[in-house]
Amino acid sequence: MRRFAELLERLVFTPQRNGKLRLLEAHFAATPDPDRGWALAALAGTLELPNLTPSLIRGLVEERTDPVLFRLSYDFVGDLAETVSLIWPAPETPPAPPPGLAETVEALSAATRSTRPAVLADLFDRLDPSARFAVIKLCTGGLRVGVSARLAKQALANRFGRPIERIEELWFALEPPYEDLFAWLEGGEEPAADLALAFRPMMLANPIEDHQFPDLEAADFAAETKWDGIRVQAVATPAGRRLYSRTGEDVGPAFPDVLEAMDWEGCVDGELLVVKHGETRPFSELQRRLGRKTVSARMLAELPAHVRAYDLLHDGAEDLRPLPYAERRERLAAWRDRWRPSRLDLSQELTFEGWDELAAIREASREAGEEGLMLKRRDSPYLAGRPVGPWWKWKRAPLTADCVLMYAQRGHGKRSSFYSDFTFGAWEEGPDGPSLAPVGKAYSGYTDEELVKLDRWVRANMTERYGPVRAVAPELVLEVAFDALQPSTRHRSGVAMRFPRIKRIRWDKPAAEAERLATLRALAGLG
C-alpha cells in the first residue's frame, strides 16, 4: 500500500506525460503480483469497490477527534479526504502491520454495509497518511492523478516491449489483478481469450496539409464528412454487446439506448452523436452524456444517442479488415440492408470530381456536428494505429477571432517560469461603456519565441494578482483560432470555444478594434 500511495503521490505532482510514464513503468516492473495488477486496475478504472460516502468517512473521523479541531483543520486543508488522512489519530502501536494493496482491496470488497466503518477504521489505523488518502480515493471514485487507461497500457507496452494494440485487444477479456497479463508481458503464454467481443485497435487518420494534394490522385480516395462526435466501435455477437471508445474503454454503460438498439451481429466503426428528430446535434450536447454511470430517462429522451457508421470490421464472425476499404463499404451497405438497424445510419460518401471541388464542399460544411472531411484510400485494408497514407483528416479551416488578453497564469513543468496560459475576452457594450467578457483560454499555438515575448509582455503589463492569476492591461490583441463556437451556460459570456489556440499575436492591432461579444454570440447561434 505504501508503494502504491507513493506512486499516486508522485503522479499527482508530475505534470509531464513522459514523467508519468516513467513512474508507471518503474512501478509495474518493481511491484510483485497481485499488487501491481490491482494498481493497474485502479489506474485504468476497472477496480470496482463499494462506494464510500463522504458522510460515512466524516462520521468515522468525528468519533475519534475533537469536533472543533476537525473543523479548523478541514477549513485549512479544504479537502475532506486529505484532512481525514492527516488528522486520523492512529494508535501508538498499530493493531497489525500495514496491509498491501491486494489485502486492502480484499478487505474493502468483502466488507458489508454494516462492517464497512470498522474495516475502514482498521485500515486507517495500520496505514500512514498518504496511504489513508489513497484508500479514500480508491473508494470514492476517481484517483485524479492524470492517468488514463491508455497511458497505463502504454507504460506496460513500453516496459515489457509488447505492442499496445495487442494489449488493448486482449484487455476486455482480462480481469483484475491481471496476473495472466503480467505473466504474458514477462515472456509467458498469451492469455487465452475469445476475442469475438474484443476491442479491435482502431485505424486512425493523419492531418493533411494543402501542399500534399498535388501528390495524391483524387480518384484513389473516397471522401465523407468528418463528424464531430466521439469515435466508437460497436460490437454485437450472440454472446453480448459492447461499445468501445477510441482507446478501447467500454463506454456502453453511459449509452444504454445505443446498446439496446444493437440487435445485429458484427463490428461497426463509426461516430457516436446526438441525433434528434433526424438532426445531428453539436458536440456540446453529446458531452453532457459522457462519463455517466447511470443515465436518467429524461436525458435519454432529451439527448438521444446514435451511431453514424463508416466502416464494418466484422460481418457476423467474418473478419473484413484485410479487405480494401471500397469493398468494406459495400459490405457495410449490404449489412445495413440486411439488419435494418435503428439508431444507426451510414456516413454518406461524397461524390466529387477533383480536389478543387472537394475543397469547396469542405468550406461549405459548417453544419453543427461537422468538423471537416475524411479521405480514405479505396484500396486500403483496415490497419491498427496511425499509418501514414491510407487515411487523412482534412479539417475545415478554423474560425478566428481577434480577442484581448485579460489574464495570464504560469504553466507547469518546463513552462513553470513562463506566463503561458492565457485568458482572453471580447468587448461587451454596457451602460458604462465597453468592457471585456472572457470568452476562452488557450495555452498553445504560439512558438517558443513568441512565448518568451508574451511572457515579457505580461510581466511588464500586469495590473492585479488573484492567487496565481495575473490580470494585465487590456491592450494586447491575440488572434485566436478555434474549431467551433458553442452556446454555454457555464461561461458568463454565454459562449465556449472548441480547441482555442493562439494563432498570431497582433502586436499591431489596437485593442479597441478587437472582436465584439455580440458577433461571437451570433456565431454560436445566440441572439
Added chain:
Amino acid sequence: MSARALLELRPEGLWSPAARVHLDPHRPVDRAVVTHGHGDHCRPGHRALLATPETLAIAEARYGAKAFGALQPLAPGEPIRLHDATLTLVPAGHVLGSAQVVIEAGGRRAVVSGDYKRAPDPTCAPFEPVRCDLFVTEATFGLPVFRHPPAADEVARLLASLAANPDRCHAVGVYALGKAQRLIAELRRAGHDRTIYLHGGLVRLCTVYERLGVPLGPLEQIRGRDQPLRGEIVLAPPSALADRWARRLPDALICAASGWMQVRQRAKQRGVELPLVISDHADWPDLQRTILETGAETVWVTHGAEEALCHWCAGQGIDAQPLALAGRGEEETQ
C-alpha cells in the same frame, strides 16, 4: 506578582517591564532581545541588540554592521541581570543561534520561545524545555493535520528521485536561513557528498554557518549557464524557482522543503513536483508536548493557528490566549 505582569504587548511588540527590553520587536527600539535571525523576528534599526553570538553574526550578515547601534552577545545558559529581572537565553532548536528568552522577576518566570522545533537538527543546538509560569509559544503548524515525518525519510525520497532521474537537475526551494543549511547537513548525513549548487542569495548565510563551525561540504554558487547541473542538487529561494531565474536549470525537477508541503493543494499551487515535508517548526504533537513540559499555567499563542492550540489548551485546563503580533510568520508563508 502575577506571571502576566512579566510581559506586556506594546505597539512595537512584546515588552518586559522588569528588564526594560523589547522581545523580537517589529519596529526599531532602544533595546531589543531577539530570539533568532529570521526577518520577522530580527529587524534592523535597534539602538542596542542582545542575542546569542550566532544570531548576532547572522543579523550582521543580513543587514550589515551598521544596522544596529550596539551588539551584545549572550551565550546560552548564562544569566544576566537587567534592571529588576534576570534574563537567560536557552536553545530553541529552530535555526543556528535560535534561543528562547527566559525572564525571571518577582519569583515568577516567563519564557518567550520564538520559533522552535523538537526534531533533531544537525545545524543547531536542540531545544531545552524550561519550567515556567507563562509560556509564549508559536503555532505555525498548530493544527492536528501537521505531523512532520523524520527529515531523514524526506531526504531519502529526494535522493531516490535523483537516482531515478539522473538526467534532471533537482532544484529545491528553501529559505535562505536555516532550511538551506539544515537540508545540506541532512544530505551529507545521508552520504550525499557531491557538490551542492546554490543560488547566489544563499551563499552568504552558508558561509556564516561554516564560519560558526557547521560543516556543509562542497558548495558552489551558480553562475551563468555553464555548470553541469544535470543529476545535481540545486538550492534556491522558492521565489527564484517559480521565476525566470529557474530557466537556466537543465530540465529542472522542482522540489520544495517546507512543513506546508504536507498539504497537497499547497504543493500543487506552487508547481512543485517533489514536495518534501521538512520543517523547522514544531508540529502539532510537539507543540502539545512542549506546552505540557513547561508546566505553564498561562500560555500565549503567536503566529499561526492560534485558535486550535488555544482550544486544546483550554481542554487541558491551561489558560491560553492568542497574542496578535504584527508581521509574524512571513518567513514561512511568503
